[in-house]
Amino acid sequence: MKIFSRINALFIGFLILGTGWIWCISCSGDTPYLVLSPSLSPTPYTLPQPWGFGTMEIPSDNPMTVQGVELGQQLFFDPILSADSTMSCGSCHFPKRGFTDNLPVSRGIHGKPGVRSSMSLMNVGYMNTGLFWDGRVMGLEDQALLPVADSSELAHQWSHVEWNLRKHPEYRQAFSDAFGIRDTLSLTRDLVVKALAQYERSLVSSGTSRYDRFRAGTLELTPDEQIGYDLFFDISPEVKDAECGNCHNAHLFTTNEFVNNGVQAAKTLADFKDTGRGAITGNRYDNGKFRIPTLRNITLTAPYMHDGRFATLEEVIDHYNEGGQISPNIHSLVRPLGLTEKEKGQLLAFLHTLTDEE
Ligand code: HEC
Ligand code: HEC
Numbered sequence: 001m002k003i004f005s006r007i008n009a010l011f012i013g014f015l016i017l018g019t020g021w022i023w024c025i026s027c028s029g030d031t032p033y034l035v036l037s038p039s040l041s042p043t044p045y046t047l048p049q050p051w052g053f054g055t056m057e058i059p060s061d062n063p064m065t066v067q068g069v070e071l072g073q074q075l076f077f078d079p080i081l082s083a084d085s086t087m088s089c090g091s092c093h094f095p096k097r098g099f100t101d102n103l104p105v106s107r108g109i110h111g112k113p114g115v116r117s118s119m120s121l122m123n124v125g126y127m128n129t130g131l132f133w134d135g136r137v138m139g140l141e142d143q144a145l146l147p148v149a150d151s152s153e154l155a156h157q158w159s160h161v162e163w164n165l166r167k168h169p170e171y172r173q174a175f176s177d178a179f180g181i182r183d184t185l186s187l188t189r190d191l192v193v194k195a196l197a198q199y200e201r202s203l204v205s206s207g208t209s210r211y212d213r214f215r216a217g218t219l220e221l222t223p224d225e226q227i228g229y230d231l232f233f234d235i236s237p238e239v240k241d242a243e244c245g246n247c248h249n250a251h252l253f254t255t256n257e258f259v260n261n262g263v264q265a266a267k268t269l270a271d272f273k274d275t276g277r278g279a280i281t282g283n284r285y286d287n288g289k290f291r292i293p294t295l296r297n298i299t300l301t302a303p304y305m306h307d308g309r310f311a312t313l314e315e316v317i318d319h320y321n322e323g324g325q326i327s328p329n330i331h332s333l334v335r336p337l338g339l340t341e342k343e344k345g346q347l348l349a350f351l352h353t354l355t356d357e358e
Contacts, residue, residue, distance in 0.1 A: 032166055034184040036176040042067040045198070050207035051216060052251035056125045062141060062194045064201060067178035072199025074174070075192060080164055081147075082154035084109055089147060089154075089196070092118045098297035099124075099203065104308025108152040115152075115274070117308040120301050122356070123294060125201035129256040133290045133306040136280045140197035145189065158189045165192070205296055210353035215251075221353065228350025231343060242320070242347060243333040253295035253354065260288045262324020262334040263305050269328055274306065288327055299355050313351055317344050 042065035077090040092106045093099040099121035106114045116133055137143045147153040165171045166184040175187045213219035230236045233245035249255055258277040266272045269284045278287030290306050304310040323336035
């Protein structure tokens with residue numbers, strides 16, 4: 001009796017497996033394995049080098065090519081990466097808004113809210129101390145793996161994404177042209193994130209902002225912008241020091257360090273609502289610290305800070321002028337500045353010169 005039921009169970013098991021296999025072949029509508037013929041070798045991509053930006057570090061196993069950047073751009077804006085085909089990376093990183101979404105915190109598919117504000121991707125290839133507000137991921141390739149599977153972002157499964165891209169005649173050819181793969185099974189998530197990272201590295205400022213033209217000597221700032229510049233960088237002894245340039249230093253307008261600029265009030269190091277960097281390093285003195293964000297294109301990326309708490313740049317300037325919220329590890333440069341209404345306006349005028357005009 002026992003032996004009989006075992007054989008029975010085995011038989012049923014095989015039956016289920018077998019029908020599953022037949023169903024899978026007929027359901028695919030396409031063979032997962034196809035031979036591809038890459039076109040000639042991809043063309044190297046030349047990155048623009050705005051004055052003062054230095055050299056971008058590019059991983060040796062993912063050199064930039066024209067075909068790779070184009071493919072990455074197509075993937076970045078394609079909802080094929082989301083579970084219900086409604087969202088793409090571009091849904092939270094709009095080019096016209098400095099690659100952010102203008103929401104306090106981003107929303108994923110079905111409107112599911114995340115916990116932090118979207119970040120600008122302009123010049124992201126230069127952010128070399130860790131990505132995200134808390135710096136939890138080092139490279140753009142590794143970063144790009146996360147939004148696809150994050151339940152409050154694209155909420156998809158990588159195996160499905162791979163399957164859909166392999167089925168897609170234009171994509172499989174584009175992957176073959178960019179990376180020289182010779183069959184569809186070589187089209188993997190590793191190549192998807194390499195293409196996305198190549199596109200993101202190509203997002204470099206044009207070097208045509210009023211600030212850049214002023215630095216290049218081809219434009220004069222207005223008197224208000226000039227005083228704002230002096231306030232920001234502490235240039236002239238006749239103008240107050242607003243301390244901004246110590247953390248948001250030229251030419252990326254960030255040192256890329258992690259500091260507490262006093263946006264969250266906390267009685268002790270354990271009281272921060274979002275512990276930020278501390279959750280990554282495990283060091284409680286890092287609680288409440290976030291990566292200093294770039295201020296390039298800052299007029300396009302409202303609302304501001306990791307939680308989008310300030311709707312306008314006027315509110316941000318008031319925050320710094322008042323010296324921030326009290327907490328044990330607030331940075332000493334965040335202190336009451338004593339700026340007048342006029343000086344606040346001049347600082348604001350300077351921030352407006354940081355917007356790329358192309
Ligand atoms: C639902 C909205 C949303 C989607 C979709 C989304 N992102 Fe983001 N992105 C964010 C938010 C929010 C952050 C900051 C999160 C944090 O710090 O915890 C972020 C941060 C980033 C950063 C870090 C930037 C920096 O300076 O450190 C990169 C790079 C990035 N996203 C790329 C992508 C790519 C590539 C995709 C598509 C595969 C994507 N994002 C999809 C909302 C989104
Ligand atoms: C001690 C370093 C430090 C100083 C000084 C400082 N900042 Fe910041 N700034 C930061 C950090 C860190 C953040 C991000 C904090 C967060 O999101 O919680 C930030 C965020 C910002 C943002 C929001 C950026 C965004 O993408 O949301 C603006 C705007 C800004 N600072 C402008 C200024 C101005 C103007 C000054 C001078 C009055 C200044 N900062 C001085 C460290 C500093």
